[in-house]
Amino acid sequence: MQLGYNWLIYMDNDSNSIMAFNRHSPLIPGIFEVKSKSKETHDTWSIVLNNKEPCRVETFNPGQFNMLYAYGTGEIPISISGDCSNQKYIVHTIRDVGKVSHALCNLKSGDQVGVRGPFGTTWPMDQLKGKDVVIIGGGIGLAPIRPVIFHILENRDDYNRVAIAYGARAPEEMLYPTQIMDWRSHLDMQVRVTVDSASPKWHGQVGVVTTLIPRLNFNPDNTAALVCGPEIMIRFAVKELISNGINPDEIWVSMERNMKCGIGLSGHCQMGSMFVCKDGPVFNYMDVERYFRIKEL
Amino acid sequence: MELNVMQPDQLDDLIQGISLADYQVIGPMESNGAIAYEPIESADDLPRGIIDHQRPGKYALQKIQSSRFFGYTVSPFSWKKYLYPPVQTLFKAERNGQGIQLETDSHDVKYAFIGVRACELSAIKIQDKIFLGGDYVDLHYKERRENALIVAVECFNTCETCFCDSVGSGPEIPNGADIVLTEILESGEHYFLVRSETEAGQEILNQISLKDTENNHYLIKDAQLERVRAKLKRKVQTTGLKSKLLKNPDHPRWDEVAERCLACSNCTMVCPTCFCADVFDINDLDGNTKRERRWDSCFTSDFTYIHGGNIRHSVKSRYRQWLTHKFASWQDQFDSLGCVGCGRCITWCPPGIDITEELKALSIPPNQYKKGEINHV
Numbered sequence: 001m002q003l004g005y006n007w008l009i010y011m012d013n014d015s016n017s018i019m020a021f022n023r024h025s026p027l028i029p030g031i032f033e034v035k036s037k038s039k040e041t042h043d044t045w046s047i048v049l050n051n052k053e054p055c056r057v058e059t060f061n062p063g064q065f066n067m068l069y070a071y072g073t074g075e076i077p078i079s080i081s082g083d084c085s086n087q088k089y090i091v092h093t094i095r096d097v098g099k100v101s102h103a104l105c106n107l108k109s110g111d112q113v114g115v116r117g118p119f120g121t122t123w124p125m126d127q128l129k130g131k132d133v134v135i136i137g138g139g140i141g142l143a144p145i146r147p148v149i150f151h152i153l154e155n156r157d158d159y160n161r162v163a164i165a166y167g168a169r170a171p172e173e174m175l176y177p178t179q180i181m182d183w184r185s186h187l188d189m190q191v192r193v194t195v196d197s198a199s200p201k202w203h204g205q206v207g208v209v210t211t212l213i214p215r216l217n218f219n220p221d222n223t224a225a226l227v228c229g230p231e232i233m234i235r236f237a238v239k240e241l242i243s244n245g246i247n248p249d250e251i252w253v254s255m256e257r258n259m260k261c262g263i264g265l266s267g268h269c270q271m272g273s274m275f276v277c278k279d280g281p282v283f284n285y286m287d288v289e290r291y292f293r294i295k296e297l
Numbered sequence: 298m299e300l301n302v303m304q305p306d307q308l309d310d311l312i313q314g315i316s317l318a319d320y321q322v323i324g325p326m327e328s329n330g331a332i333a334y335e336p337i338e339s340a341d342d343l344p345r346g347i348i349d350h351q352r353p354g355k356y357a358l359q360k361i362q363s364s365r366f367f368g369y370t371v372s373p374f375s376w377k378k379y380l381y382p383p384v385q386t387l388f389k390a391e392r393n394g395q396g397i398q399l400e401t402d403s404h405d406v407k408y409a410f411i412g413v414r415a416c417e418l419s420a421i422k423i424q425d426k427i428f429l430g431g432d433y434v435d436l437h438y439k440e441r442r443e444n445a446l447i448v449a450v451e452c453f454n455t456c457e458t459c460f461c462d463s464v465g466s467g468p469e470i471p472n473g474a475d476i477v478l479t480e481i482l483e484s485g486e487h488y489f490l491v492r493s494e495t496e497a498g499q500e501i502l503n504q505i506s507l508k509d510t511e512n513n514h515y516l517i518k519d520a521q522l523e524r525v526r527a528k529l530k531r532k533v534q535t536t537g538l539k540s541k542l543l544k545n546p547d548h549p550r551w552d553e554v555a556e557r558c559l560a561c562s563n564c565t566m567v568c569p570t571c572f573c574a575d576v577f578d579i580n581d582l583d584g585n586t587k588r589e590r591r592w593d594s595c596f597t598s599d600f601t602y603i604h605g606g607n608i609r610h611s612v613k614s615r616y617r618q619w620l621t622h623k624f625a626s627w628q629d630q631f632d633s634l635g636c637v638g639c640g641r642c643i644t645w646c647p648p649g650i651d652i653t654e655e656l657k658a659l660s661i662p663p664n665q666y667k668k669g670e671i672n673h674v
Binding site for chain 2: 025026027028029031033069071072073074075095097098108110111112113114230256257258260261263264265266267268270272273275278294295296297
């Protein structure tokens with residue numbers, strides 16, 4: 001059976017999102033084309049994917065990921081880092097650290113890739129309405145959370161004060177520096193950046209991202225926090241947020257585990273009773289709090 | 298539907314009837330010193346007069362003076378290998394300039410399984426929930442499963458390692474079979490009691506001239522099942538087990554069992570409910586590629602690998618994941634236990650780790666537990 005471009009759009013009634021995978025099985029990708037790509041840092045690239053027909057509805061929600069297939073190499077889960085209101089393209093930001101991510105970072109415009117998704121839970125945009133929103137990102141962890149920032153900028157009146165704290169290892173490792181400058185220019189948004197280490201040329205903050213939290217301006221009684229980054233960073237960021245008065249059930253985290261299918265059938269991403277691919281990657285902190293206390297879970 | 302009597306020489310008629318209905322008939326046969334579930338052509342292929350001996354870490358067949366067709370208990374293999382094959386090609390791909398062309402096959406074989414035990418049918422129903430019951434359906438599994446015909450056989454014996462009744466998966470055959478057989482061999486008489494449970498099963502049975510049952514047949518059937526139940530010595534106390542396992546991830550017993558566990562993954566390979574898989578991309582020299590899904594095991598070292606390292610590097614954490622999944626987190630995920638008590642993981646564990654014994658030890662509160670308190674035999 002020849003499949004070629006026969007990827008289908010599956011309407012999911014609950015989330016009103018489209019699913020890009022082959023008509024034969026959710027385990028078989030739909031084919032997308034690389035429209036453009038741009039270098040973010042020395043090892044990180046963003047690729048813009050599109051399909052042959054325009055998508056009819058919202059393509060994905062902030063926080064979700066796709067399984068990206070590089071021909072002959074393999075498939076990995078990559079969060080969607082673009083703007084959900086743009087119906088035409090899907091943007092992924094990929095760090096070149098392994099075999100498949102290397103192949104994906106080496107794609108050229110016009111190359112085709114396999115896409116399955118979007119999968120997983122989303123950042124709770126509706127529940128954040130009317131609240132102060134604190135966004136904590138670490139390293140590449142800014143990518144899965146960037147769709148939230150786009151969404152807030154487009155619907156600014158729905159949200160109260162917004163604070164972004166971003167930590168990178170070094171100034172040259174920072175994702176989206178121009179965009180961060182642009183966000184900083186918004187008077188109704190606090191943006192603070194820190195790096196773990198820097199040369200004397202760096203005039204900004206040095207230190208881990210958690211040190212920025214006490215300096216953000218928010219009303220702890222009406223604040224929701226979103227955290228994405230390395231697990232160790234999530235652990236300490238959550239601790240700091242709680243000690244700054246934020247209610248633990250107003251904290252959401254995005255988790256990372258080994259994923260092979262994205263739909264809960266291959267077992268690799270289990271964290272306690274959760275399949276991170278379908279019960280996550282975005283969790284309310286209280287639903288996974290107990291798992292943070294168990295070593296090697 | 299109603300119970301009938303079938304003569305032993307009609308078993309072959311049953312197999313031929315199924316085969317004529319376009320099924321590929323898979324049944325038990327002796328192969329390389331073990332019972333295997335393989336394609337069979339007639340009742341002559343069945344392991345007549347062969348029984349199995351299973352103990353922790355031990356398995357042996359014995360030929361005895363008996364005309365019983367289904368004298369063994371369970372094979373090291375399970376029906377999973379047909380419904381959810383160990384290696385399966387998901388798609389083939391070709392490069393076409395900058396483009397990718399995918400190709401996939403549909404699977405059109407209809408399987409009939411002869412000799413499915415109660416625990417094994419329970420296991421199939423558990424896998425149904427995983428592959429068919431969630432938001433995403435595995436269409437490869439669905440196709441095979443919906444086409445399959447299941448001929449279940451009631452157990453007349455137990456193996457030393459099995460414990461179906463305490464996990465609620467037997468010894469009576471749960472619903473879901475197409476045909477149910479009970480092989481009776483007593484007082485010099487040999488016959489089958491047979492009933493269909495679906496239309497597909499009844500259509501097959503309609504082709505065989507079966508005799509009516511007499512009243513005592515029900516008694517004989519029930520008595521045989523009760524004898525099996527009484528023989529099941531291994532038990533799992535499932536009440537409260539979930540919270541005990543979830544609450545005690547640092548129970549000292551995990552360290553003890555980790556000293557014995559080889560992380561060889563045998564238990565997960567023989568388990569009829571384990572479903573974890575990995576995917577591999579295989580390229581040929583012409584530049585074509587295919588993607589295969591293969592069974593995987595949570596005991597392998599890179600199972601939890603993400604950039605930066607493995608989440609579960611110790612054997613303790615992997616054993617804990619497996620056993621906790623089977624008896625605790627599986628309940629949250631699929632609303633049932635992940636164990637059907639077939640005993641395969643005990644039999645095929647090289648050091649003979651017995652999960653019923655481990656669960657007993659893990660059920661003792663950590664502060665009251667003394668090292669080595671429940672010792673393996």
